[in-house]
Amino acid sequence: MQDSRISDAVVHRLPRYYRYLSELEAAGVERVSSSRMSEDMNLNASQIRRDLNCFGGFGQQGYGYQVSRLKQEIMKILGIGASYKAVIVGAGNIGQALLRYRHFGDEGYHIVAIFDNDPEMIGREVGNHRIRAMSELPQFLKENKVDIGIIAVPKRYAQQVADDLVSMGVTGLWNFAPVDVEARRGISVVNVHLSDSLYILSYRMRENRKNENN
């Protein structure tokens, strides 16, 4: 595989390609042209060709892309199916929702434990997991090789939890607290801001209303 860097914009489109190709594959489609992709995905066809060229380019003129092969390649690049172990810190609504979402496991992201510091929560069963005390976290991470820490605690604890997880060997942080957590070089962090998509929604609603009034 290529070892050149793929631009951030392309990387951010890869999950969309992956979802689209998965749907095609499930529907039994074997080949797809960039012009059909363009229509279905509402992306420019030449952009699609450029994007897919970034990592090899399996398209053939007048023949299109092989759906399964292209999907596999994108999965490989994104690391989907590579088998990761994750723990969730924070067993509130978001933590529990993530724990119960089975799809992650199917794609190789295995949630192996959930932790909270609320005595009311500790010991409860959620989606086949017993909520563990935060005090058990260091020992747990010593005994289990965990790749990803999922942060679902209130904003004010998020950075501390991130630091603790990293100091215990976690190399990826998926943060749902509404604040950007940071980590040293070599640690990967993705901060999820649910509100951002709500702002985009209200932006589009305003634009639509303006257009109607014109």
Add this chain to the structure above:
Amino acid sequence: MQDSRISDAVVHRLPRYYRYLSELEAAGVERVSSSRMSEDMNLNASQIRRDLNCFGGFGQQGYGYQVSRLKQEIMKILGIGASYKAVIVGAGNIGQALLRYRHFGDEGYHIVAIFDNDPEMIGREVGNHRIRAMSELPQFLKENKVDIGIIAVPKRYAQQVADDLVSMGVTGLWNFAPVDVEARRGISVVNVHLSDSLYILSYRMRENRKNENN
């Protein structure tokens, strides 16, 4: 305000500017230069200037941007604080997590009701709301002007719920089911795919590992 279209890429960066400026404002900062923004936000300074120029450009050479004024302008563009009413359909984990997240109300996105079709759930109290039966939805939307429908139902029901909400007058859809819902022209839709950010995380973890091994 300008009525020219702002490019999609710029629009998608606006929530980040908004969050950043909110933090500065809370810290009592009155002015900020594009070079400081560039450093703090890890964005190119000339890109920041270009972005902010799209909607007026309040920067002055050697003086910087007025934090509060710029934040207010971005809020206006995004529609934050304009007061929207929203209903949630689906009172599972995601639905309840969104209902309990108070921050939305502070910014003008008011969740006024939550619906489910599970007899076990209907009538339960969640975060000061009684879960209503789906059968009450048409009457509720007749009596209350609701702008946004939040879809938190399983994948297979998502499009039907979207269609129903739109036929009952909702003009914005914020969808959390792991499928892209569609709506006719004039209706705004944002599909949230939580997994996408997890794929990006595993991509970065792989890249980091590659760099370490080099």
